[in-house]
Structure formats: C-alpha cells, structure tokens
Amino acid sequence: MDPNEKQNFLTLDGEDVAFSAGETLYEIAARHRKEVPTLCYDPRLEPFGACRLCVVEIEGARNPVASCTTKATPGMVVTTATEPIEKYRKTLLEMVVSENREVDVDPLRGYASQELGELADRYDARAGRFQGAQSGCSHPTDDNPFILRDYDLCISCNRCVRVCAEQEGDHAIAAMGRGFHKQITTEFNGLLKDSSCTFCGQCVQTCPTGALADKKALRAADLPEPIAKTRSVCPYCGVGCSVDLLSKGDKLVGIQPAMDGPANEGALCVKGQFAFDFVQHRDRLKMPLVRGDDGQLHEADWDTALDRAAEGFARVLDKYGRHAIYGIASGRTPSEANYTMQQFIRRGYGTHYIDNCSRA
Numbered sequence: 001m002d003p004n005e006k007q008n009f010l011t012l013d014g015e016d017v018a019f020s021a022g023e024t025l026y027e028i029a030a031r032h033r034k035e036v037p038t039l040c041y042d043p044r045l046e047p048f049g050a051c052r053l054c055v056v057e058i059e060g061a062r063n064p065v066a067s068c069t070t071k072a073t074p075g076m077v078v079t080t081a082t083e084p085i086e087k088y089r090k091t092l093l094e095m096v097v098s099e100n101r102e103v104d105v106d107p108l109r110g111y112a113s114q115e116l117g118e119l120a121d122r123y124d125a126r127a128g129r130f131q132g133a134q135s136g137c138s139h140p141t142d143d144n145p146f147i148l149r150d151y152d153l154c155i156s157c158n159r160c161v162r163v164c165a166e167q168e169g170d171h172a173i174a175a176m177g178r179g180f181h182k183q184i185t186t187e188f189n190g191l192l193k194d195s196s197c198t199f200c201g202q203c204v205q206t207c208p209t210g211a212l213a214d215k216k217a218l219r220a221a222d223l224p225e226p227i228a229k230t231r232s233v234c235p236y237c238g239v240g241c242s243v244d245l246l247s248k249g250d251k252l253v254g255i256q257p258a259m260d261g262p263a264n265e266g267a268l269c270v271k272g273q274f275a276f277d278f279v280q281h282r283d284r285l286k287m288p289l290v291r292g293d294d295g296q297l298h299e300a301d302w303d304t305a306l307d308r309a310a311e312g313f314a315r316v317l318d319k320y321g322r323h324a325i326y327g328i329a330s331g332r333t334p335s336e337a338n339y340t341m342q343q344f345i346r347r348g349y350g351t352h353y354i355d356n357c358s359r360a
Contacts, residue, residue: 010076025067025078026054034080037089037119039096039208040157041068042112044266045166050157051096053089053119056080064088086123093125099135100209101152107227108217108246109148109210111256111266116155116209135180136211144192146199146215146274149184153211156182160203160212167267172197184211201273205257205266216274217246217254225249231258234272235338236331237358239263241272252279278332322349331358 007018012032019028024047029036039051047068055064059077064085067078079085096116097103103117103126120126135156139149158175161184165171172195176185186195204212225248234241242261246254255276259266278284288305289297300308316324327345329338338356345354 008072008074010072010074010078012078013080019072023072025056025065025070025072025076028072029056029067029078029080036067036080037122038068039115039119039155040159042159042163042206045159045162045206048158048162051092051155053092055085055088057082057085090123090125093120093123094127095130096155097125098128098130098132100155101134101136103209105153105210105213106218106221108221108254109204109213110207111205111259112159112208113210113213133180135182137183142191144199144215146201146270147192147197147204148213148215148218149192150211150213151184153209154184155209155211156184157208159206159208160184163202163206164197167202168198168200170196170198170200173203199270199274201257201268201270202266214254214274216277220248220251220253223248223251223253227253229256233335234268235333235335235358236269236271236275238356241268243268243272252276317349322351323353325349325351326353327355329354329356331356 008021009016009018010028011017012028013034015032017028017032026036026038026041026047036054036056038054040048041051041054047066049066049069052066054067056067056070057064057079058070059079067080097120100116103120105113105117107114134152136150136152136154138151142149156175161173161175164173172192173184173186175182176189177183186192186197192199201214204214207213228247230245230247232243232245234243241264242258244256244258245252246256255268255273257264257266257268257273287299288302290300290305290308292298313325325345327341329341333341342354346352
C-alpha cells in the first residue's frame with residue numbers, strides 16, 4: 001500500500017483495517033492473513049469469481065458476495081467466516097470433489113496441483129454425500145511430450161484459459177459447451193501442437209487440480225525419494241527467470257517457475273520449463289577429453305585437461321595477442337559457470353570478447 005495515498009478504512013472480522021482505492025475484499029483479507037479459500041483465483045490474473053468459495057458477508061447486503069470481484073468501499077463491515085458460510089463452502093467442495101475421478105494427485109503434476117486436495121482436507125469435504133456423473137472428458141490421444149490433458153480432474157475454474165490469454169497472449173485454449181458439459185479445449189478440439197500453444201507450461205502451473213499436468217515430471221512419480229526444491233536461475237537467456245528445480249535423490253525430475261521471481265513472476269518459456277533432459281542424458285560427458293597424437297579424443301583427468309587448455313590460451317596470447325581470444329558460454333551450464341567464464345575473459349585478458357549461445 002502506498003503510504004502517500006489517501007487511506008480508507010473498513011471493518012474486517014471486527015478489526016478496522018486500511019485499504020487503497022481499487023482493492024478487492026480478497027486482496028485485503030489476504031494481506032491480513034485471513035484464510036479465505038478459493039480455487040479460481042490467481043493473483044496474476046483478473047478476478048473471475050467462478051468457484052464462489054471466497055464469498056464473504058457484508059453487513060447490510062442481502063447475500064454473501066465473492067470477495068475476489070468485490071471492491072472495497074469505506075465503512076464496509078466484512079466477515080470472512082461465519083457458520084453458514086463455512087457450511088456452504090464445505091457443501092460446495094463436496095460437490096466439486098464428487099465430479100472428479102480423484103482428488104489426491106502427485107505434486108509433480110504442477111505447482112498448484114494440490115489446492116483442491118488441501119481444501120478438501122481443510123473442510124473435511126470427502127464424505128461422498130454426492131454421487132453422480134463426472135464432468136470431465138480427457139484427451140489421451142494428445143501425443144505432445146510436455147502437457148498431460150487429464151480433464152477428468154477439471155473443475156472449470158478457467159485459470160488455464162485465462163493465464164494463456166492474459167499472461168501469454170496465445171489464446172491457445174478455450175472453454176466450449178455450457179453447464180455440466182463445459183470442456184476445456186483447443187480450436188476445433190484438436191491437438192495442442194496444432195494450436196497456437198507455445199508449450200510455456202503456464203496452464204500446467206496454475207491448474208489447482210492437476211487436470212493439466214507436467215508429463216516430463218510425472219516420469220519420476222514412482223521414484224521413492226521425496227521431492228526437493230532448489231531455487232535457481234534459468235540460464236537459457238538473459239532475462240534471468242527464477243526457477244525451482246525439482247529433484248528426487250540426485251536426479252533432476254522437473255522444473256517449476258518461481259511465482260515470486262522478480263523477472264518472470266511465474267512465467268517460463270518452453271526451454272526454461274521443459275528442456276532439462278540434457279542434465280542426466282546418457283551421452284553427456286563424464287570425463288574431459290583431450291586430443292592425442294593420433295588425432296583422436298581420449299578421456300583424461302582434470303589436471304591434464306586444464307593444463308592442455310591453459311597451454312593453448314598462452315600460445316595464442318603470445319602469438320596473436322589478447323584480441324585473438326574469444327569466449328562463448330553455454331546456456332546449459334549453471335549461471336555461476338557463465339559468470340566465471342565472463343570473468344575469465346574480461347579480467348584475465350582485458351577484453352569484452354565474450355558472448356553466450358542463449359537467445360530468448
């Protein structure tokens with residue numbers, strides 16, 4: 001909140017709180033750590049008000065209102081959780097759960113994939129009071145290597161559609177049909193690779209049920225080790241997107257965008273999201289190679305390889321001068337290695353003859 005902006009006040013759960021013009025009740029409640037549930041909300045997207053879980057009571061209003069779409073006004077008296085509202089939320093969650101094939105899904109499916117399961121546990125909404133048809137219709141024939149379209153788990157929150165349109169501007173996916181028969185689809189209900197999809201993975205990471213899932217990460221679902229997250233920076237271009245590397249044991253199994261990344265705010269491109277197989281590829285070199293007198297490359301220890309490289313640099317420097325030395329760093333090495341490479345050229349030889357093979 002801008003301290004220089006004129007402050008307005010409302011009453012939130014019995015406490016007078018300040019807010020800025022244009023803020024929604026949900027934003028104010030979240031800032032004051034009120035646990036208002038939601039399934040269709042993503043702070044990066046325009047409020048949608050589809051799931052109706054975030055309803056709150058306003059004194060003087062006839063009915064509860066969706067807090068994510070309701071702008072605050074001075075003097076409002078807002079209650080985020082009353083017995084009727086909590087009962088309503090539980091019933092609504094039970095109805096949502098009843099339509100899905102399953103609620104407990106592997107967290108490797110995506111960043112937000114656990115949201116429905118966590119809310120179902122919080123409200124004890126697994127009683128099975130409601131039975132009936134399931135609303136989803138999966139697309140198992142989509143053979144793209146990145147995104148699983150498991151719409152049996154879809155709850156029509158439209159987060160995937162909205163993030164594709166609002167954040168990426170691709171409009172690759174949309175909703176078709178109405179009511180119980182509503183489906184998420186591509187143009188002409190075809191394959192993702194035949195649409196305008198760029199496989200950025202944003203739809204996967206915003207999905208609260210795992211209906212859209214990371215196929216590559218799910219390859220490691222049966223590995224017994226727990227999932228560990230390590231914050232890093234994507235090296236593929238100069239933007240500097242923050243990422244969380246997912247690992248099991250010593251194996252890199254997936255990548256998720258950092259929602260609090262200052263450069264990307266939860267966004268990645270197809271390379272940053274899915275291009276990590278080289279890390280554990282069977283053809284990756286495990287030892288340095290040095291060319292022998294026979295003209296062939298042979299495995300060597302690091303001291304031998306580094307000495308050979310140093311001799312080559314020294315020979316070129318003596319014969320042609322520092323401007324004959326040029327460095328190319330790789331987009332498949334850690335950012336720290338790229339930094340060391342540019343320091344080697346700039347400080348070691350006093351030139352700016354250094355570049356990186358990565359381009360956005």
